[in-house]
Structures are given as structure tokens and as C-alpha cells.
Amino acid sequence: MGLEEDLKQSKFANEHQKAMVNILFTSNWISNRNAAYFKKFNISPEQFNVLRILRGSNPKPMRLADIAERMIEKNSNCTRLVEKLRQKGMVDRQLCEANRRQVDISITSRGLKLLAEIDKDVDHWLTIQKSITKAEAEELNRILDKLRQ
Amino acid sequence: MGLEEDLKQSKFANEHQKAMVNILFTSNWISNRNAAYFKKFNISPEQFNVLRILRGSNPKPMRLADIAERMIEKNSNCTRLVEKLRQKGMVDRQLCEANRRQVDISITSRGLKLLAEIDKDVDHWLTIQKSITKAEAEELNRILDKLRQ
DNA sequence: GTATTACATTTGTATAAACAATAATAGTAT
DNA sequence: ATACTATTATTGTTTATACAAATGTAATAC
Numbered sequence: 001m002g003l004e005e006d007l008k009q010s011k012f013a014n015e016h017q018k019a020m021v022n023i024l025f026t027s028n029w030i031s032n033r034n035a036a037y038f039k040k041f042n043i044s045p046e047q048f049n050v051l052r053i054l055r056g057s058n059p060k061p062m063r064l065a066d067i068a069e070r071m072i073e074k075n076s077n078c079t080r081l082v083e084k085l086r087q088k089g090m091v092d093r094q095l096c097e098a099n100r101r102q103v104d105i106s107i108t109s110r111g112l113k114l115l116a117e118i119d120k121d122v123d124h125w126l127t128i129q130k131s132i133t134k135a136e137a138e139e140l141n142r143i144l145d146k147l148r149q
Numbered sequence: 150m151g152l153e154e155d156l157k158q159s160k161f162a163n164e165h166q167k168a169m170v171n172i173l174f175t176s177n178w179i180s181n182r183n184a185a186y187f188k189k190f191n192i193s194p195e196q197f198n199v200l201r202i203l204r205g206s207n208p209k210p211m212r213l214a215d216i217a218e219r220m221i222e223k224n225s226n227c228t229r230l231v232e233k234l235r236q237k238g239m240v241d242r243q244l245c246e247a248n249r250r251q252v253d254i255s256i257t258s259r260g261l262k263l264l265a266e267i268d269k270d271v272d273h274w275l276t277i278q279k280s281i282t283k284a285e286a287e288e289l290n291r292i293l294d295k296l297r298q
Numbered sequence: 299g300t301a302t303t304a305c306a307t308t309t310g311t312a313t314a315a316a317c318a319a320t321a322a323t324a325g326t327a328t
Numbered sequence: 329a330t331a332c333t334a335t336t337a338t339t340g341t342t343t344a345t346a347c348a349a350a351t352g353t354a355a356t357a358c
Binding site: 250 | 313315323
């Protein structure tokens with residue numbers, strides 16, 4: 001189903017405007033699906049993203065600011081998001097003694113276990129892989145990167 | 150600047166996962182730019198979107214449900230968003246006598262004037278048009294539509 | 299050493315999103 | 329007519345976003 005049907009709209013001013021709306025709409029579409037999927041693990045999509053970021057650095061901990069600049073939603077409040085993950089036992093907070101302004105965050109074994117469980121559940125991730133080819137994904141990445149120049 | 154630099158990340162599991170993150174990140178990037186741009190007009194991006202939807206139907210009014218299914222963010226609360234626009238004098242609410250469950254919403258002359266002003270301000274819209282070609286916009290639209298199949 | 303500036307994180311707050319529940323009206327079956 | 333169901337919109341509530349302000353620490357200038 002094309003964007004015109006999804007938004008019950010027949011016309012766009014031009015391809016560029018349509019592309020902009022299409023990116024926003026598709027992003028919302030993905031977000032909603034992800035949120036529904038992650039609900040059973042009791043985490044939000046961006047919380048999942050932060051866990052993946054921390055796993056990438058593991059066992060080296062990360063500062064809040066380093067996490068924040070890797071997050072998809074740059075405006076979201078890293079302190080509070082990480083605190084939510086800590087309350088769930090997914091991450092560990094440790095005041096950095098070398099520089100007492102910063103806090104070291106690292107993923108716990110429980111957090112790693114959750115990620116492993118989600119990684120195994122390929123059905124969810126397959127949805128996008130089945131719909132577009134690798135070449136199309138590459139082309140998509142190229143155009144999106146170019147758009148933000 | 151590519152996604153890896155934007156997110157300070159060196160590797161993605163595969164092109165499909167990168168594409169998913171790229172869509173979400175680019176959508177946020179656009180949203181933030183739009184929000185900053187529309188701030189001087191004292192409206193939000195989705196409020197602007199609804200005004201455009203109402204202009205498309207003008208002079209025929211629209212029901213709330215019809216507006217809602219054309220909105221980009223399907224979860225957002227149409228009643229409250231339209232009420233915000235009404236408070237700003239951009240739209241008109243009229244109880245439908247033929248079916249007293251529904252409410253007819255139409256854009257006011259003030260709303261049309263605002264849209265005309267924004268339309269004239271091409272500098273903002275040119276940003277995306279300068280970065281990618283028409284052919285790339287078409288390809289982007291094709292791939293995104295295919296992805297949501 | 300004190301003041302100033304920069305840095306890293308936390309806290310506060312207004313607004314919006316997500317989702318469920320309610321209310322009001324209209325249509326349908328018996 | 330009455331009960332039942334569907335439709336349309338509103339309201340309520342919890343959580344998250346956006347952004348500004350404040351806190352605490354470190355580095356630098358004088």
C-alpha cells in the first residue's frame with residue numbers, strides 16, 4: 001500500500017514533499033510496531049537501543065553524555081531513561097572517581113540476557129528484511145544520508 | 150555526514166538494521182528542524198499538517214475521524230490538536246446537525262493566510278530539495294512504500 | 299588562592315503522546 | 329418500543345518529550 005492510500009491523500013505538491021511525509025510516516029509506523037513488540041519485554045524502543053549501545057561498549061562502561069550522542073532521539077532525557085533501565089536491573093551506575101562529575105553506566109548480565117533473547121527472536125527483525133532487498137536497503141541508507149547533508 | 154558519524158557508531162549488524170535506524174534517526178532529524186521552523190508561527194509540525202489537510206478539503210469541512218486517518222501520527226489525539234488550532238483561530242468547529250455525533254471542522258481565512266505565508270517561505274522547503282534529486286526522492290518513496298507492505 | 303569559565307549530570311516544568319474509559323448519538327434486531 | 333451494537337467524539341491518566349534551569353565538579357585565568 002502506497003503512502004497515498006495510507007494517508008487517504010491523492011496528491012502531494014511534489015516528490016520531495018512526499019518523501020518528507022513518507023519518512024515521517026514510515027518512522028512512526030516502525031516505532032509503533034517496535035513499541036508493541038518490546039512491550040512484552042517491558043522496555044521501550046529507545047531503552048532497547050541504549051542497551052544495544054551499552055553492549056557495544058561492554059565491558060567498558062560509558063558516560064551518560066557518550067550514550068546520549070549515540071541515541072536516536074537526541075532530545076530525550078538520558079538520565080531518566082538510564083534510571084528506568086537501572087530500576088529494571090538492566091544497567092549499573094557507578095560514580096566515576098577519576099572525574100566525579102561523570103557517571104559510568106554499564107550493562108548488567110540481566111541486560112545482556114534480555115538482548116540475547118531479543119536477538120534470537122528473528123521473526124520480528126525479519127519483517128523489514130523480507131519486504132526490501134539488501135540492495136534497496138543500501139540505496140535507502142545512501143539517500144537518507146545524502147538528505148541530511 | 151553518514152549515519153555512523155551521526156550516531157558515533159562504527160558498525161551495524163546489517164544493511165536492513167541500519168536502514169531501520171536510519172529512517173528513525175532521519176525522521177527525528179526532520180521533525181526537530183520542522184519544529185524549530187514552525188515555532189515562529191506558533192504551531193507544531195502536526196498542527197501544520199492538519200491545516201494542510203483541511204485546506205485540501207476546503208471549503209468542504211471534515212469530520213474529526215477523517216482528519217485523524219490522514220494524520221502522520223496516528224496515535225495523536227485529534228480532538229485536542231484541533232482544539233489547539235481553534236483556540237488560535239485557525240479552524241472552525243461546527244456541530245453537525247445531520248449526525249449529532251460528529252463535528253465539522255473547517256479551516257478559517259486566518260488559517261489559510263498562515264499556510265500561504267509558510268508556502269511563500271520556500272527557503273525552508275528547499276533544504277531537502279537541494280540535498281537529493283527528484284529521481285532520488287522517487288526512489289526513496291518507492292522503497293519506503295515497499296518496506297511497509 | 300579566588301574568580302571565572304567549562305563540563306557532566308540532574309531536576310523542574312510545560313506540553314504532547316499513548317492508551318483506556320466514558321459519554322452521546324445513531325442504527326439494527328426482535 | 330426496547331435492548332443491543334456500532335459509531336463518533338471527549339475525557340482521564342500515565343508516561344515521555346522538549347527545553348530551561350540548577351547543581352556539583354573540574355579546569356583555567358589572573
